[in-house]
Ligand SMILES: NC(=O)C1=CN([C@@H]2O[C@H](COP(=O)(O)OP(=O)(O)OC[C@H]3O[C@@H](n4cnc5c(N)ncnc54)[C@H](OP(=O)(O)O)[C@@H]3O)[C@@H](O)[C@H]2O)C=CC1
């Protein structure tokens with residue numbers, strides 16, 4: 001059902017939003033509507049329904065979020081407004097329009113006490129404000145009765161945005177040595193792979209028959225932030241030694257899960273998405289960082 005499909009994307013200036021916009025050019029038969037903060041400020045709750053209704057999309061990809069994990073600890077109200085209240089409003093609008101919502105969420109809804117990849121059905125128990133507000137958004141969507149899915153992902157990076165990979169490239173140029181936490185394990189995800197998966201899901205018939213189901217999508221393979229940092233330096237030929245440290249040695253306002261690997265099997269089964277290995281994708285992504293502005 002590609003032809004004539006109308007897709008609305010929020011958060012266009014974010015990592016995922018920009019990767020979606022880049023790929024959109026290859027799908028000219030889709031009618032794309034990309035909104036950013038200037039065209040739809042999600043903190044203005046009453047603007048959400050009329051703005052979306054005027055476009056009347058069949059699919060809404062909510063790629064907008066308050067993603068500053070540490071800052072959220074002291075800005076809980078703003079984080080909740082974007083990650084929860086706005087999602088409730090978007091979901092209610094989707095329900096009224098009979099549109100499908102793809103609500104992007106996070107591995108940080110889990111507390112990280114598992115020793116095997118988290119299933120979509122596992123009970124979330126966020127330990128950060130960011131994770132709690134994202135979970136509240138998931139629940140508001142599921143409670144709305146709107147069609148669509150919650151798509152949890154993890155450790156997203158892109159040359160087009162702020163993320164751990166970009167931070168490591170900068171620090172790797174500036175410093176001789178760096179301590180990076182080795183006791184937080186997850187799966188890095190290239191935003192371009194995630195964007196491809198989301199387009200595939202948007203075009204699938206299966207999406208039309210979902211109602212707030214939870215799915216997981218990340219690149220395959222697992223690593224710690226320390227492993228990821230080490231690979232970034234190696235692959236980029238940066239002369240910066242990366243030392244493994246414990247979370248306690250890198251105090252942050254927000255608590256992050258020690259283990260947040262996502263089991264993505266149901267997404268593979270139901271939507272036939274591709275999940276390349278994280279190192280494979282990192283190698284493809286790094287040259288793009290070189291061509292982007294610092
Ligand atoms: N980054 C990550 O590591 C992960 C992200 N996720 C989830 O994936 C999704 C995409 O994340 P990602 O692309 O990395 O996030 P980014 O932080 O790169 O982008 C988020 C976008 O949301 C926009 N936004 C924030 N507040 C508002 C507002 N009041 N009104 C309108 N737009 C707003 C921002 O706008 P502006 O550019 O103007 O600030 C920004 O463009 C989010 O749902 C996030 O929670 C899940 C797991 C990991």
Ligand SMILES: Cc1cn([C@H]2C[C@H](O)[C@@H](COP(=O)(O)OP(=O)(O)O[C@H]3O[C@@H](C)C(=O)[C@@H](O)[C@H]3O)O2)c(=O)[nH]c1=O
Pocket residue numbers: 067068069070106107108153154155156163164167178179180181184225250252256
């Ligand atoms: C810069 C730096 C970070 N760290 C640690 C801090 C933290 O525990 C870990 C990752 O740091 P960051 O702040 O870059 O990553 P963080 O903001 O926690 O990334 C998260 O963002 C949100 C939006 C998500 O949804 C998550 O999936 C996840 O990607 O690395 C070091 O150990 N050394 C360093 O030099």
Ligand SMILES: [Mg+2]
Pocket residue numbers: 067068069070
């Ligand atoms: Mg961060």
